[in-house]
Amino acid sequence: MAPYDLVALFGTTGSYFVYVTIGFAFGFILESSGFGDSRLLAAQFYFRELQVLKVMFTAIVVAMILIFWSTALGLLDYDEIWVNPTYLWPGVVGGLIMGAGFILGGYCPGTSLVSVATLKLDGVFFFLGHVTGIIIFGETVGFITSFWNSGYLGFLTLPELLHVETGVVVFLVTCMALLMFAGFDWLRSKIYGKKK
Amino acid sequence: MNTRLQPEMLGATVLLLASAALAFYGQPDLNQKWEYLAPKLEPGLQQRTVYIDPAELLHLMNDDYIHLIIYDVRPEPDWNEFHLVDAEHIATQDFASQRDRLRSLPENAVVVIVSNDEFLSTEAWKLLMAVAKPNAYILEGGLNLWLNIYGVPTEEVAHHGKASLGKPDGRMRHRFRLALGDRHAAARPDENLVPQREYTPRVKLLKKIAKAGGCG
Numbered sequence: 215m216a217p218y219d220l221v222a223l224f225g226t227t228g229s230y231f232v233y234v235t236i237g238f239a240f241g242f243i244l245e246s247s248g249f250g251d252s253r254l255l256a257a258q259f260y261f262r263e264l265q266v267l268k269v270m271f272t273a274i275v276v277a278m279i280l281i282f283w284s285t286a287l288g289l290l291d292y293d294e295i296w297v298n299p300t301y302l303w304p305g306v307v308g309g310l311i312m313g314a315g316f317i318l319g320g321y322c323p324g325t326s327l328v329s330v331a332t333l334k335l336d337g338v339f340f341f342l343g344h345v346t347g348i349i350i351f352g353e354t355v356g357f358i359t360s361f362w363n364s365g366y367l368g369f370l371t372l373p374e375l376l377h378v379e380t381g382v383v384v385f386l387v388t389c390m391a392l393l394m395f396a397g398f399d400w401l402r403s404k405i406y407g408k409k410k
Numbered sequence: 411m412n413t414r415l416q417p418e419m420l421g422a423t424v425l426l427l428a429s430a431a432l433a434f435y436g437q438p439d440l441n442q443k444w445e446y447l448a449p450k451l452e453p454g455l456q457q458r459t460v461y462i463d464p465a466e467l468l469h470l471m472n473d474d475y476i477h478l479i480i481y482d483v484r485p486e487p488d489w490n491e492f493h494l495v496d497a498e499h500i501a502t503q504d505f506a507s508q509r510d511r512l513r514s515l516p517e518n519a520v521v522v523i524v525s526n527d528e529f530l531s532t533e534a535w536k537l538l539m540a541v542a543k544p545n546a547y548i549l550e551g552g553l554n555l556w557l558n559i560y561g562v563p564t565e566e567v568a569h570h571g572k573a574s575l576g577k578p579d580g581r582m583r584h585r586f587r588l589a590l591g592d593r594h595a596a597a598r599p600d601e602n603l604v605p606q607r608e609y610t611p612r613v614k615l616l617k618k619i620a621k622a623g624g625c626g
Contacts, residue, residue, distance in 0.1 A: 279429055381435065388425050
Protein backbone atom coordinates (compact mmCIF):
# COMPACT_ATOMS: atom_id res chain seq x y z
CA MET A 215 0.00 0.00 0.00
CA ALA A 216 1.44 3.36 -1.02
CA PRO A 217 3.18 5.54 -0.08
CA TYR A 218 6.18 3.28 -0.29
CA ASP A 219 9.44 3.51 1.60
CA LEU A 220 11.64 4.00 -1.44
CA VAL A 221 14.85 3.62 0.53
CA ALA A 222 13.71 0.24 1.84
CA LEU A 223 12.60 -0.81 -1.66
CA PHE A 224 15.43 0.50 -3.81
CA GLY A 225 18.19 1.50 -1.41
CA THR A 226 19.50 5.07 -1.01
CA THR A 227 20.93 5.34 -4.52
CA GLY A 228 17.82 3.85 -6.06
CA SER A 229 15.56 6.25 -4.17
CA TYR A 230 17.67 9.22 -5.35
CA PHE A 231 17.23 7.94 -8.90
CA VAL A 232 13.45 7.92 -8.40
CA TYR A 233 13.49 11.47 -7.02
CA VAL A 234 15.64 12.69 -9.92
CA THR A 235 13.33 11.00 -12.44
CA ILE A 236 10.23 12.57 -10.91
CA GLY A 237 11.93 15.96 -10.75
CA PHE A 238 13.06 15.63 -14.36
CA ALA A 239 9.53 14.74 -15.50
CA PHE A 240 8.04 17.63 -13.52
CA GLY A 241 10.51 20.15 -14.92
CA PHE A 242 10.09 18.78 -18.45
CA ILE A 243 6.32 19.19 -18.28
CA LEU A 244 6.56 22.70 -16.84
CA GLU A 245 9.01 23.83 -19.50
CA SER A 246 7.09 22.20 -22.35
CA SER A 247 3.92 23.91 -21.05
CA GLY A 248 5.69 27.24 -21.38
CA PHE A 249 6.06 27.88 -17.66
CA GLY A 250 9.65 28.96 -18.12
CA ASP A 251 8.47 32.13 -19.90
CA SER A 252 7.57 34.97 -17.56
CA ARG A 253 5.49 36.66 -20.26
CA LEU A 254 3.17 33.65 -20.45
CA LEU A 255 2.96 33.43 -16.67
CA ALA A 256 2.25 37.13 -16.18
CA ALA A 257 -0.28 37.12 -19.05
CA GLN A 258 -2.41 34.83 -16.88
CA PHE A 259 -3.22 37.71 -14.59
CA TYR A 260 -4.45 39.85 -17.51
CA PHE A 261 -6.54 36.95 -18.88
CA ARG A 262 -4.53 37.01 -22.11
CA GLU A 263 -3.22 33.48 -21.69
CA LEU A 264 -4.97 30.82 -19.65
CA GLN A 265 -2.41 28.06 -19.99
CA VAL A 266 -1.15 28.38 -16.42
CA LEU A 267 -4.61 28.10 -14.95
CA LYS A 268 -5.61 25.19 -17.16
CA VAL A 269 -2.41 23.16 -16.84
CA MET A 270 -1.98 23.61 -13.09
CA PHE A 271 -5.62 23.14 -12.21
CA THR A 272 -5.92 20.11 -14.49
CA ALA A 273 -2.89 18.64 -12.72
CA ILE A 274 -4.51 19.37 -9.36
CA VAL A 275 -7.79 17.74 -10.36
CA VAL A 276 -6.11 14.67 -11.90
CA ALA A 277 -3.87 14.22 -8.85
CA MET A 278 -6.86 14.66 -6.52
CA ILE A 279 -8.92 12.05 -8.37
CA LEU A 280 -6.00 9.61 -8.50
CA ILE A 281 -5.25 10.08 -4.78
CA PHE A 282 -8.79 9.54 -3.61
CA TRP A 283 -9.56 6.69 -6.00
CA SER A 284 -6.36 5.00 -4.84
CA THR A 285 -7.43 5.51 -1.23
CA ALA A 286 -10.92 4.17 -1.95
CA LEU A 287 -9.46 1.01 -3.52
CA GLY A 288 -6.93 0.46 -0.74
CA LEU A 289 -3.90 1.22 -2.93
CA LEU A 290 -2.86 4.29 -0.95
CA ASP A 291 -2.93 5.10 2.76
CA TYR A 292 -4.16 8.66 2.74
CA ASP A 293 -3.13 9.17 6.37
CA GLU A 294 0.52 8.80 5.35
CA ILE A 295 0.29 11.75 2.96
CA TRP A 296 1.49 15.02 4.40
CA VAL A 297 -1.21 17.66 4.73
CA ASN A 298 0.18 21.08 5.51
CA PRO A 299 -1.24 22.40 8.78
CA THR A 300 -3.27 25.57 8.34
CA TYR A 301 -1.94 28.77 9.89
CA LEU A 302 -4.57 31.15 8.59
CA TRP A 303 -3.18 34.68 9.02
CA PRO A 304 0.41 34.06 7.93
CA GLY A 305 -1.03 32.07 5.03
CA VAL A 306 -3.14 35.02 3.91
CA VAL A 307 -0.29 37.51 4.25
CA GLY A 308 2.17 35.14 2.59
CA GLY A 309 -0.25 34.59 -0.28
CA LEU A 310 -0.63 38.33 -0.80
CA ILE A 311 3.16 38.79 -0.82
CA MET A 312 3.63 35.87 -3.20
CA GLY A 313 0.86 37.13 -5.49
CA ALA A 314 2.45 40.55 -5.67
CA GLY A 315 5.85 38.99 -6.33
CA PHE A 316 4.38 36.72 -8.99
CA ILE A 317 2.79 39.51 -11.00
CA LEU A 318 5.79 41.80 -10.56
CA GLY A 319 8.44 39.25 -11.40
CA GLY A 320 6.43 36.96 -13.65
CA TYR A 321 7.49 33.82 -11.79
CA CYS A 322 6.66 31.76 -8.76
CA PRO A 323 9.57 29.95 -7.04
CA GLY A 324 9.11 26.69 -8.97
CA THR A 325 8.77 28.26 -12.39
CA SER A 326 11.78 30.48 -11.73
CA LEU A 327 13.84 27.29 -11.45
CA VAL A 328 12.43 26.15 -14.78
CA SER A 329 13.52 29.46 -16.27
CA VAL A 330 16.99 29.19 -14.70
CA ALA A 331 17.34 25.75 -16.25
CA THR A 332 16.98 27.35 -19.70
CA LEU A 333 19.37 30.17 -18.70
CA LYS A 334 16.85 32.98 -18.95
CA LEU A 335 18.34 36.04 -17.24
CA ASP A 336 15.09 37.26 -15.69
CA GLY A 337 14.61 33.81 -14.16
CA VAL A 338 18.15 33.85 -12.78
CA PHE A 339 17.63 37.23 -11.12
CA PHE A 340 14.20 36.21 -9.80
CA PHE A 341 15.74 33.06 -8.36
CA LEU A 342 18.57 35.02 -6.71
CA GLY A 343 16.00 37.39 -5.22
CA HIS A 344 13.94 34.42 -4.06
CA VAL A 345 16.93 32.82 -2.29
CA THR A 346 17.85 36.17 -0.71
CA GLY A 347 14.30 36.54 0.55
CA ILE A 348 14.45 33.03 2.06
CA ILE A 349 17.69 33.81 3.87
CA ILE A 350 16.37 37.13 5.21
CA PHE A 351 13.16 35.41 6.35
CA GLY A 352 15.14 32.67 8.06
CA GLU A 353 17.21 35.22 9.96
CA THR A 354 14.27 37.39 11.02
CA VAL A 355 11.38 34.96 11.57
CA GLY A 356 12.27 34.80 15.26
CA PHE A 357 10.95 38.37 15.64
CA ILE A 358 7.52 37.45 14.30
CA THR A 359 7.05 34.01 15.85
CA SER A 360 3.72 34.81 17.45
CA PHE A 361 2.27 36.03 14.16
CA TRP A 362 3.88 33.20 12.20
CA ASN A 363 2.14 30.64 14.42
CA SER A 364 -1.18 32.47 14.61
CA GLY A 365 -4.49 31.25 13.24
CA TYR A 366 -3.64 27.57 13.72
CA LEU A 367 -6.54 25.42 12.51
CA GLY A 368 -4.88 22.02 12.47
CA PHE A 369 -4.65 19.76 9.44
CA LEU A 370 -7.74 21.21 7.85
CA THR A 371 -9.16 19.85 4.62
CA LEU A 372 -12.21 20.86 2.59
CA PRO A 373 -14.33 17.81 3.57
CA GLU A 374 -13.73 18.61 7.26
CA LEU A 375 -14.40 22.30 6.76
CA LEU A 376 -17.59 21.80 4.76
CA HIS A 377 -18.75 18.65 6.62
CA VAL A 378 -19.26 16.93 3.31
CA GLU A 379 -18.11 13.51 2.10
CA THR A 380 -14.69 13.49 0.43
CA GLY A 381 -16.02 12.06 -2.83
CA VAL A 382 -18.60 14.84 -3.07
CA VAL A 383 -15.91 17.47 -2.50
CA VAL A 384 -13.79 15.90 -5.27
CA PHE A 385 -16.77 16.08 -7.63
CA LEU A 386 -17.53 19.68 -6.70
CA VAL A 387 -13.90 20.77 -7.12
CA THR A 388 -13.80 19.07 -10.55
CA CYS A 389 -17.00 20.86 -11.59
CA MET A 390 -15.61 24.14 -10.26
CA ALA A 391 -12.40 23.68 -12.26
CA LEU A 392 -14.22 22.92 -15.50
CA LEU A 393 -16.63 25.81 -15.01
CA MET A 394 -13.67 28.06 -14.26
CA PHE A 395 -11.95 27.04 -17.51
CA ALA A 396 -15.10 27.73 -19.51
CA GLY A 397 -15.77 30.93 -17.62
CA PHE A 398 -12.30 32.35 -18.11
CA ASP A 399 -12.35 31.38 -21.80
CA TRP A 400 -15.57 33.34 -22.16
CA LEU A 401 -14.12 36.28 -20.21
CA ARG A 402 -10.96 36.29 -22.33
CA SER A 403 -12.97 36.24 -25.55
CA LYS A 404 -15.09 39.13 -24.26
CA ILE A 405 -12.05 41.23 -23.39
CA TYR A 406 -9.72 40.34 -26.27
CA GLY A 407 -11.97 38.77 -28.88
CA LYS A 408 -11.88 35.16 -30.02
CA LYS A 409 -8.43 33.51 -30.10
CA LYS A 410 -7.32 32.71 -33.65
CA MET B 411 -20.46 19.50 -39.26
CA ASN B 412 -17.41 18.50 -37.32
CA THR B 413 -18.45 15.61 -35.08
CA ARG B 414 -14.99 14.77 -33.79
CA LEU B 415 -14.82 14.94 -30.03
CA GLN B 416 -12.29 17.58 -29.03
CA PRO B 417 -9.55 16.21 -26.76
CA GLU B 418 -10.39 18.86 -24.17
CA MET B 419 -14.04 17.82 -24.09
CA LEU B 420 -13.03 14.15 -23.84
CA GLY B 421 -10.65 14.93 -20.97
CA ALA B 422 -13.25 17.02 -19.17
CA THR B 423 -15.84 14.26 -19.56
CA VAL B 424 -13.43 11.64 -18.21
CA LEU B 425 -12.59 13.79 -15.18
CA LEU B 426 -16.23 14.54 -14.50
CA LEU B 427 -17.26 10.89 -14.72
CA ALA B 428 -14.32 9.77 -12.56
CA SER B 429 -15.14 12.30 -9.85
CA ALA B 430 -18.87 11.51 -9.99
CA ALA B 431 -18.12 7.80 -9.65
CA LEU B 432 -15.90 8.56 -6.68
CA ALA B 433 -18.71 10.53 -5.03
CA PHE B 434 -20.89 7.41 -5.25
CA TYR B 435 -18.19 4.90 -4.32
CA GLY B 436 -17.02 6.89 -1.31
CA GLN B 437 -13.96 6.58 0.87
CA PRO B 438 -13.23 3.56 3.07
CA ASP B 439 -14.65 3.60 6.58
CA LEU B 440 -12.54 2.48 9.54
CA ASN B 441 -13.45 -1.19 9.18
CA GLN B 442 -12.59 -1.16 5.51
CA LYS B 443 -9.35 0.70 6.23
CA TRP B 444 -8.42 -1.99 8.71
CA GLU B 445 -8.95 -4.64 6.02
CA TYR B 446 -6.49 -2.76 3.80
CA LEU B 447 -3.97 -2.43 6.65
CA ALA B 448 -4.45 -5.96 8.01
CA PRO B 449 -1.77 -7.69 5.91
CA LYS B 450 0.83 -5.39 7.42
CA LEU B 451 -0.50 -5.09 10.96
CA GLU B 452 -2.24 -8.40 11.66
CA PRO B 453 1.07 -10.25 12.26
CA GLY B 454 1.61 -8.00 15.29
CA LEU B 455 -1.60 -9.38 16.76
CA GLN B 456 -0.91 -12.97 15.82
CA GLN B 457 2.64 -12.90 17.17
CA ARG B 458 1.39 -10.87 20.17
CA THR B 459 4.10 -8.26 19.78
CA VAL B 460 1.54 -5.52 20.47
CA TYR B 461 0.35 -7.03 23.75
CA ILE B 462 2.24 -5.68 26.76
CA ASP B 463 2.48 -7.21 30.19
CA PRO B 464 0.82 -5.35 33.09
CA ALA B 465 4.27 -4.91 34.63
CA GLU B 466 5.43 -3.11 31.50
CA LEU B 467 2.39 -0.82 31.61
CA LEU B 468 3.09 -0.11 35.27
CA HIS B 469 6.66 0.77 34.35
CA LEU B 470 5.42 3.11 31.59
CA MET B 471 3.05 4.78 34.06
CA ASN B 472 6.05 5.59 36.23
CA ASP B 473 8.41 6.62 33.44
CA ASP B 474 8.47 10.41 33.27
CA TYR B 475 10.07 10.38 29.81
CA ILE B 476 7.18 8.54 28.21
CA HIS B 477 4.15 10.48 27.03
CA LEU B 478 1.62 7.80 27.95
CA ILE B 479 -2.00 7.74 26.84
CA ILE B 480 -4.23 5.01 28.26
CA TYR B 481 -7.50 4.51 26.42
CA ASP B 482 -10.09 2.61 28.44
CA VAL B 483 -12.72 1.31 26.01
CA ARG B 484 -14.96 -0.49 28.51
CA PRO B 485 -18.58 0.33 29.21
CA GLU B 486 -19.17 3.17 31.62
CA PRO B 487 -20.32 1.05 34.60
CA ASP B 488 -17.02 -0.87 34.49
CA TRP B 489 -15.12 2.41 34.16
CA ASN B 490 -16.89 3.85 37.17
CA GLU B 491 -16.10 0.82 39.29
CA PHE B 492 -12.38 0.79 38.58
CA HIS B 493 -9.97 2.34 36.14
CA LEU B 494 -6.30 3.12 36.01
CA VAL B 495 -4.95 6.49 37.06
CA ASP B 496 -4.75 8.91 34.10
CA ALA B 497 -6.71 6.58 31.85
CA GLU B 498 -9.15 8.20 29.42
CA HIS B 499 -12.55 6.70 28.94
CA ILE B 500 -13.42 6.62 25.26
CA ALA B 501 -15.90 4.72 23.13
CA THR B 502 -14.49 3.16 19.97
CA GLN B 503 -16.92 5.16 17.84
CA ASP B 504 -15.20 8.31 19.12
CA PHE B 505 -11.74 7.29 17.94
CA ALA B 506 -12.09 9.33 14.76
CA SER B 507 -12.24 12.49 16.87
CA GLN B 508 -8.75 11.66 18.21
CA ARG B 509 -7.18 11.71 14.76
CA ASP B 510 -5.57 15.14 14.92
CA ARG B 511 -4.33 14.54 18.46
CA LEU B 512 -2.80 11.18 17.56
CA ARG B 513 -1.12 12.57 14.47
CA SER B 514 0.49 15.30 16.58
CA LEU B 515 1.90 12.99 19.26
CA PRO B 516 5.62 13.34 19.99
CA GLU B 517 8.21 10.63 19.41
CA ASN B 518 8.09 9.51 23.03
CA ALA B 519 4.34 8.88 22.97
CA VAL B 520 2.91 5.45 23.71
CA VAL B 521 -0.78 4.58 23.55
CA VAL B 522 -2.10 1.62 25.55
CA ILE B 523 -5.64 0.34 25.14
CA VAL B 524 -7.25 -1.47 28.05
CA SER B 525 -10.43 -3.42 28.46
CA ASN B 526 -11.56 -6.11 30.88
CA ASP B 527 -9.95 -8.91 28.88
CA GLU B 528 -8.38 -8.46 25.45
CA PHE B 529 -11.37 -8.79 23.17
CA LEU B 530 -12.64 -5.19 23.23
CA SER B 531 -9.16 -3.71 23.38
CA THR B 532 -7.99 -5.77 20.39
CA GLU B 533 -10.93 -4.60 18.28
CA ALA B 534 -10.30 -1.05 19.50
CA TRP B 535 -6.61 -1.35 18.57
CA LYS B 536 -7.56 -2.28 15.00
CA LEU B 537 -9.83 0.76 14.73
CA LEU B 538 -7.22 3.04 16.26
CA MET B 539 -4.62 1.88 13.75
CA ALA B 540 -7.12 2.60 10.98
CA VAL B 541 -7.61 6.12 12.38
CA ALA B 542 -4.02 7.26 12.76
CA LYS B 543 -1.53 4.39 13.27
CA PRO B 544 -0.10 5.61 16.56
CA ASN B 545 2.47 3.68 18.58
CA ALA B 546 -0.29 1.67 20.25
CA TYR B 547 -0.33 -1.47 22.36
CA ILE B 548 -2.89 -3.62 24.15
CA LEU B 549 -2.81 -4.52 27.83
CA GLU B 550 -2.24 -8.26 27.97
CA GLY B 551 -4.95 -10.02 29.90
CA GLY B 552 -6.81 -6.76 30.36
CA LEU B 553 -7.74 -5.30 33.71
CA ASN B 554 -8.80 -8.73 34.94
CA LEU B 555 -5.15 -9.82 34.82
CA TRP B 556 -4.02 -6.42 36.14
CA LEU B 557 -6.21 -6.83 39.19
CA ASN B 558 -5.10 -10.44 39.63
CA ILE B 559 -1.56 -9.10 39.96
CA TYR B 560 -2.07 -5.74 41.66
CA GLY B 561 -5.54 -6.09 43.20
CA VAL B 562 -5.76 -5.40 46.89
CA PRO B 563 -7.35 -8.31 48.82
CA THR B 564 -8.50 -6.23 51.77
CA GLU B 565 -11.82 -4.89 52.92
CA GLU B 566 -11.62 -2.33 50.10
CA VAL B 567 -12.85 -4.94 47.73
CA ALA B 568 -15.48 -7.39 48.87
CA HIS B 569 -14.33 -11.00 48.65
CA HIS B 570 -11.55 -10.03 46.31
CA GLY B 571 -9.63 -12.88 44.84
CA LYS B 572 -7.93 -13.82 41.64
CA ALA B 573 -10.35 -13.91 38.74
CA SER B 574 -10.37 -16.92 36.48
CA LEU B 575 -8.78 -15.97 33.16
CA GLY B 576 -9.48 -19.30 31.53
CA LYS B 577 -12.49 -18.23 29.47
CA PRO B 578 -12.27 -14.52 28.77
CA ASP B 579 -15.71 -13.14 28.04
CA GLY B 580 -15.07 -9.40 28.18
CA ARG B 581 -16.64 -9.00 31.61
CA MET B 582 -14.99 -7.48 34.65
CA ARG B 583 -14.64 -10.56 36.82
CA HIS B 584 -13.46 -8.76 39.94
CA ARG B 585 -16.15 -7.51 42.29
CA PHE B 586 -16.00 -4.16 44.00
CA ARG B 587 -17.91 -2.99 47.01
CA LEU B 588 -17.68 0.62 45.92
CA ALA B 589 -17.28 2.27 42.52
CA LEU B 590 -14.14 4.25 43.27
CA GLY B 591 -12.80 4.71 39.76
CA ASP B 592 -9.08 5.45 40.03
CA ARG B 593 -9.09 5.78 43.80
CA HIS B 594 -8.44 2.09 44.29
CA ALA B 595 -4.89 1.29 45.34
CA ALA B 596 -4.57 -0.96 42.30
CA ALA B 597 -5.27 2.00 39.99
CA ARG B 598 -1.60 2.93 40.25
CA PRO B 599 0.35 0.53 42.42
CA ASP B 600 3.74 1.56 43.77
CA GLU B 601 6.20 -0.08 41.39
CA ASN B 602 8.75 -0.43 44.19
CA LEU B 603 6.42 -2.24 46.55
CA VAL B 604 4.65 -4.73 44.30
CA PRO B 605 6.12 -8.12 43.48
CA GLN B 606 8.46 -7.84 40.50
CA ARG B 607 7.40 -9.67 37.38
CA GLU B 608 9.54 -10.95 34.57
CA TYR B 609 8.34 -9.75 31.21
CA THR B 610 9.58 -9.22 27.69
CA PRO B 611 9.53 -5.49 26.92
CA ARG B 612 7.50 -4.90 23.81
CA VAL B 613 7.18 -1.13 23.64
CA LYS B 614 9.44 0.51 21.11
CA LEU B 615 9.52 4.24 20.62
CA LEU B 616 8.95 5.20 16.99
CA LYS B 617 11.34 7.49 15.20
CA LYS B 618 9.22 10.20 13.64
CA ILE B 619 10.12 10.82 10.03
CA ALA B 620 9.87 14.50 9.36
CA LYS B 621 7.26 15.02 6.71
CA ALA B 622 6.89 18.09 4.67
CA GLY B 623 5.57 19.11 1.36
CA GLY B 624 4.49 21.96 -0.77
CA CYS B 625 5.48 23.39 -4.06
CA GLY B 626 6.30 26.92 -4.94
